[in-house]
Amino acid sequence: MNVTASRERGRGLRQTLTRGGGVDRFRRQPLAVAALVFVVVITTVCILAPLLTPYPFDRGVLADTLQGPSARHPLGTDDVGRDVLSRLLYGGRTTLLAAVQATGFSVILGVPAGLIAAFAGGWVDACLSRVADAIMTFPALLLAVVIIGITGPGLTNAMIAIGVVYGPRLFRVARAAGLAVLNETYIAAAKTVGCSPLRILMRHILPNALSPLLVQVSLTMATAVLAEGSLSFLGLGVQPPQSSWGAVLGRSVPQMSQHPVPVIAAGVLISLLVLSFNLLGDGIRDSIGRERKS
Amino acid sequence: MLTFVLRRLGILLLTLGLVTVIGFLLIHITPGDPAVAAAGPDADQATIAATRVELGLDRPLVVQFWEYTTGLVRLDFGTSFDGGRPVLDAITDRLPATLSLVIASLLVALLISIPLGVGTAVHRGSIWDRIGVLLASLGVALPDFFVGLVLVLVLALQLGIFDATGYVPLFDDPIQWAYLLVLPALTLGTTVAAELTRHIRASVSDVLELDYVRTARSKGLGSTRVILKHASRNAAMPVVTVFGNQIARLLGGTVIVEQIFSIPGIGQLLVQSVFTRDIPMVLGIGIFIAMIVLLVNVLIDLSYGWLNPRVRA
Amino acid sequence: MNTDLVGQHVLDINHLTVEFRTVSGWSPAVRDLSLTIGRNEVFGLVGESGSGKSVSAMSILGLLPRRGTRIGGGHVRLGKTDLLGATSKQLDQVRGSRVGMIFQEPMTSLNPAYTIGEQIAESVRRHRGATRRQAWDRAVSLLSRVGIPTAARNAERYPHHFSGGMRQRAMIAMALACEPELLIADEPTTALDVTVQALILDLIAELRAESDMSVLLITHDLAVVSEVADRVGVMYAGELVEQASTADVFNAPQHPYTSGLLSSILALDSTREFAGIPGSVPSVDREFPGCRFADRCAFATDACTISPVALRRSAGRIHRCLRSDELVLEGAR
Numbered sequence: 001m002n003v004t005a006s007r008e009r010g011r012g013l014r015q016t017l018t019r020g021g022g023v024d025r026f027r028r029q030p031l032a033v034a035a036l037v038f039v040v041v042i043t044t045v046c047i048l049a050p051l052l053t054p055y056p057f058d059r060g061v062l063a064d065t066l067q068g069p070s071a072r073h074p075l076g077t078d079d080v081g082r083d084v085l086s087r088l089l090y091g092g093r094t095t096l097l098a099a100v101q102a103t104g105f106s107v108i109l110g111v112p113a114g115l116i117a118a119f120a121g122g123w124v125d126a127c128l129s130r131v132a133d134a135i136m137t138f139p140a141l142l143l144a145v146v147i148i149g150i151t152g153p154g155l156t157n158a159m160i161a162i163g164v165v166y167g168p169r170l171f172r173v174a175r176a177a178g179l180a181v182l183n184e185t186y187i188a189a190a191k192t193v194g195c196s197p198l199r200i201l202m203r204h205i206l207p208n209a210l211s212p213l214l215v216q217v218s219l220t221m222a223t224a225v226l227a228e229g230s231l232s233f234l235g236l237g238v239q240p241p242q243s244s245w246g247a248v249l250g251r252s253v254p255q256m257s258q259h260p261v262p263v264i265a266a267g268v269l270i271s272l273l274v275l276s277f278n279l280l281g282d283g284i285r286d287s288i289g290r291e292r293k294s
Numbered sequence: 295m296l297t298f299v300l301r302r303l304g305i306l307l308l309t310l311g312l313v314t315v316i317g318f319l320l321i322h323i324t325p326g327d328p329a330v331a332a333a334g335p336d337a338d339q340a341t342i343a344a345t346r347v348e349l350g351l352d353r354p355l356v357v358q359f360w361e362y363t364t365g366l367v368r369l370d371f372g373t374s375f376d377g378g379r380p381v382l383d384a385i386t387d388r389l390p391a392t393l394s395l396v397i398a399s400l401l402v403a404l405l406i407s408i409p410l411g412v413g414t415a416v417h418r419g420s421i422w423d424r425i426g427v428l429l430a431s432l433g434v435a436l437p438d439f440f441v442g443l444v445l446v447l448v449l450a451l452q453l454g455i456f457d458a459t460g461y462v463p464l465f466d467d468p469i470q471w472a473y474l475l476v477l478p479a480l481t482l483g484t485t486v487a488a489e490l491t492r493h494i495r496a497s498v499s500d501v502l503e504l505d506y507v508r509t510a511r512s513k514g515l516g517s518t519r520v521i522l523k524h525a526s527r528n529a530a531m532p533v534v535t536v537f538g539n540q541i542a543r544l545l546g547g548t549v550i551v552e553q554i555f556s557i558p559g560i561g562q563l564l565v566q567s568v569f570t571r572d573i574p575m576v577l578g579i580g581i582f583i584a585m586i587v588l589l590v591n592v593l594i595d596l597s598y599g600w601l602n603p604r605v606r607a
Numbered sequence: 608m609n610t611d612l613v614g615q616h617v618l619d620i621n622h623l624t625v626e627f628r629t630v631s632g633w634s635p636a637v638r639d640l641s642l643t644i645g646r647n648e649v650f651g652l653v654g655e656s657g658s659g660k661s662v663s664a665m666s667i668l669g670l671l672p673r674r675g676t677r678i679g680g681g682h683v684r685l686g687k688t689d690l691l692g693a694t695s696k697q698l699d700q701v702r703g704s705r706v707g708m709i710f711q712e713p714m715t716s717l718n719p720a721y722t723i724g725e726q727i728a729e730s731v732r733r734h735r736g737a738t739r740r741q742a743w744d745r746a747v748s749l750l751s752r753v754g755i756p757t758a759a760r761n762a763e764r765y766p767h768h769f770s771g772g773m774r775q776r777a778m779i780a781m782a783l784a785c786e787p788e789l790l791i792a793d794e795p796t797t798a799l800d801v802t803v804q805a806l807i808l809d810l811i812a813e814l815r816a817e818s819d820m821s822v823l824l825i826t827h828d829l830a831v832v833s834e835v836a837d838r839v840g841v842m843y844a845g846e847l848v849e850q851a852s853t854a855d856v857f858n859a860p861q862h863p864y865t866s867g868l869l870s871s872i873l874a875l876d877s878t879r880e881f882a883g884i885p886g887s888v889p890s891v892d893r894e895f896p897g898c899r900f901a902d903r904c905a906f907a908t909d910a911c912t913i914s915p916v917a918l919r920r921s922a923g924r925i926h927r928c929l930r931s932d933e934l935v936l937e938g939a940r
């Protein structure tokens with residue numbers, strides 16, 4: 001393969017995102033689009049929480065405890081008289097931020113290791129792959145609880161734990177993308193014309209790995225939201241008076257029989273967000289899947 | 295086959311080792327002195343120092359690690375900070391409840407996912423298929439704790455069909471045991487069922503397109519027999535792998551579900567121990583679960599041999 | 608076998624049309640197919656790959672996927688049984704019992720999870736109500752009949768232990784397990800080595816000779832047909848374009864497509880299968896105003912592209928070419 005061809009095959013990041021109708025194909029999937037819209041709307045609303053709600057998330061009015069839905073408190077109040085809707089809006093920030101932390105951590109952990117495994121091959125690859133396999137067999141939530149049990153409760157610890165657990169998935173995607181590209185002749189061509197490894201990485205490997213990584217990132221976000229919910233529900237995640245969706249839910253359980261609204265609202269929000277990230281991931285996968293076939 | 299199992303066994307032992315090492319390191323790297331936790335909230339400096347010596351926490355890390363791992367080989371998981379009870383005793387006390395929950399949940403998961411997965415695969419593209427797929431993606435997204443709470447809200451608190459919480463050992467009262475397990479098992483089972491349904495559907499519809507299924511149909515076997523005999527065994531191969539992962543996930547779910555339904559199982563013990571900062575118990579439970587996961591995976595690997603004669607060779 | 612000796616029709620296909628759902632609606636993969644197969648006759652169905660041979664064969668036994676497929680019209684009769692109108696239960700009584708079928712891919716047509724013997728025996732149990740023991744014994748004797756050595760032992764082995772040729776023999780044993788009236792063999796030798804091909808063909812010919820079974824032999828290879836078929840049908844783009852005795856087709860083809868096929872076997876160029884005819888089979892969703900072969904036909908005139916060409920009969924032969932009377936086409940000999 002000659003240099004011109006190699007230049008054609010190696011696409012910049014931007015072209016990858018816009019090229020080949022992947023975006024068009026994504027737009028033609030109503031479920032995935034709806035999911036994306038939901039994620040964007042929820043994120044915006046949560047970021048704007050201080051502007052949207054007159055109530056603080058951490059202080060309540062003791063006279064107003066455990067009220068049902070009303071015009072003043074659309075979702076009622078909790079056991080210390082805090083507005084549930086406000087706590088959910090602020091809590092969404094914590095939930096999303098925690099998910100981003102966990103996902104970011106698994107990317108930082110998984111992607112470089114995956115690329116190293118692909119490039120180095122041999123025993124390095126074997127070792128890293130075995131460690132990834134080993135981590136993957138362990139139940140994620142349990143590992144997170146154990147890690148928290150040792151390091152003490154707290155959301156950051158929890159999310160580092162989740163990041164460790166999901167790192168191997170990103171490792172696999174990055175490794176596969178790296179291997180796929182390494183076998184292409186244009187990489188050899190790029191090497192012979194003296195491209196630096198960094199340039200090869202940026203121009204050839206990342207664009208190829210981007211779509212599958214996006215899929216995996218989206219799916220990991222979903223699991224991280226679930227994990228945050230579970231841990232905060234158990235009281236092992238965010239600590240009071242901090243709010244998160246899981247914390248709101250967990251706190252409302254004792255009064256659930258008389259005041260089910262907060263439990264249902266928080267549960268529905270978590271479920272929808274998880275569903276959205278899952279559908280988003282599926283949607284991205286389908287957009288690239290078809291591209292490969294055609 | 296043998297090398298395959300041995301290799302897998304190696305990976306699993308590695309998991310076990312990793313859990314032990316990571317756990318051990320975390321205890322000592324992170325802020326917070328285990329001796330402080332062990333001595334209790336009101337202990338003075340002297341008591342803490344005494345506790346440290348008593349627990350052997352003053353010795354080099356390597357020595358402690360060596361003692362701990364050699365203990366593990368003899369199935370000695372150390373002793374709890376809380377009353378000095380052997381960790382393994384506490385775990386085995388709680389094991390029946392957790393096992394009951396896990397087995398009942400697996401039953402629920404299989405009873406839902408097999409008919410649903412096979413049905414949607416056979417009628418692929420039909421309205422039933424679409425509904426099934428939608429239900430499955432919903433089920434995957436639903437958090438265990440939410441499913442459990444909604445079931446409690448509706449079936450126990452509103453309709454009063456089931457008791458909200460509680461557990462009775464099997465041998466005390468088998469009927470009550472089963473009755474109380476229904477809601478927890480439904481909770482854990484549905485999410486697992488959703489994941490399994492997706493994989494069964496994918497796997498079965500792949501297999502149904504294969505040449506040998508056409509051959510089976512050309513022999514006039516009838517669609518039930520074609521699916522049950524010729525498609526299922528081969529479709530089961532990829533599903534079994536997922537099944538193994540799902541058992542692991544289910545074990546994780548027990549933490550939540552035992553909490554919701556007040557089931558005195560290992561998951562509940564773990565959460566309690568986290569709150570009381572009973573580190574040997576937490577680590578011990580982690581390692582115990584890793585061992586169970588290991589065992590499950592070995593069983594799964596062995597099942598490949600039965601499912602696919604080619605592996606046996 | 609002499610065509611004069613052929614008795615009543617075992618299989619009677621009449622104006623069969625099979626359609627697939629494509630982006631442009633329902634398109635025929637098989638159009639207006641009519642053919643009959645007599646008792647103990649070997650009928651060779653030939654045509655380039657993609658001409659609709661497999662679809663025709665599968666629709667006889669209702670093996671096409673239910674979704675996205677439909678019968679556009681016509682009849683298929685096995686003796687007195689109407690196969691297109693049959694319920695799936697009735698079809699299951701025909702499949703494997705009155706009609707046996709073997710497929711092109713011996714590597715993938717057997718289930719890897721069950722022994723060879725079991726896969727033959729289950730058909731015997733299903734249709735003959737035999738016990739496990741009896742069915743197994745029958746499987747072993749069938750295996751030894753189709754030339755599998757140490758059949759008793761090999762019956763207990765799995766498909767992956769068998770070579771391609773042995774698997775195809777096992778497929779034949781399976782198809783013959785209940786002594787069917789009709790054997791449908793869809794490209795039975797295409798995936799095999801040349802030497803094995805000849806052995807499998809010999810086996811089919813032998814088995815036909817020692818019973819009164821009829822055979823529908825489907826192949827893209829005219830050489831195969833010339834060795835064993837009594838009569839030949841040639842398919843092109845979903846249509847039967849010519850049907851006659853093997854000798855007639857080979858000596859004096861009446862359709863330019865047949866002639867092209869014949870010249871291509873003489874070309875001895877195994878890498879280019881149909882060197883005699885430029886171009887390739889059109890896809891099923893393509894529509895034609897006139898003769899479907901017109902744009903590849905060296906003899907096409909304007910008249911050929913005006914309206915569809917109906918089947919024409921003359922002197923016991925059937926063809927679908929407007930100009931067959933004026934053309935003198937080259938045969939193989």
Ligand SMILES: Nc1ncnc2c1ncn2[C@@H]1O[C@H](COP(=O)(O)OP(=O)(O)O)[C@@H](O)[C@H]1O
Pocket residue numbers: 627628636654655656657658659660661662663672675890891
């Ligand atoms: N399930 C299907 N859906 C759509 N088109 C099909 C299907 N099966 C076969 N076809 C089309 O029907 C035509 C005839 O195929 P086939 O009968 O397999 O040809 P052959 O003569 O090689 O056996 C081909 O163009 C093929 O693409």
Ligand code: SF4
Pocket residue numbers: 862863864898899900901902904905906907908911916927928929930931
């Ligand atoms: S009808 Fe015309 S185009 Fe068709 S085969 Fe005959 S001569 Fe050729």
Ligand SMILES: [Mg+2]
Pocket residue numbers: 657660661662793794
């Ligand atoms: Mg074919």
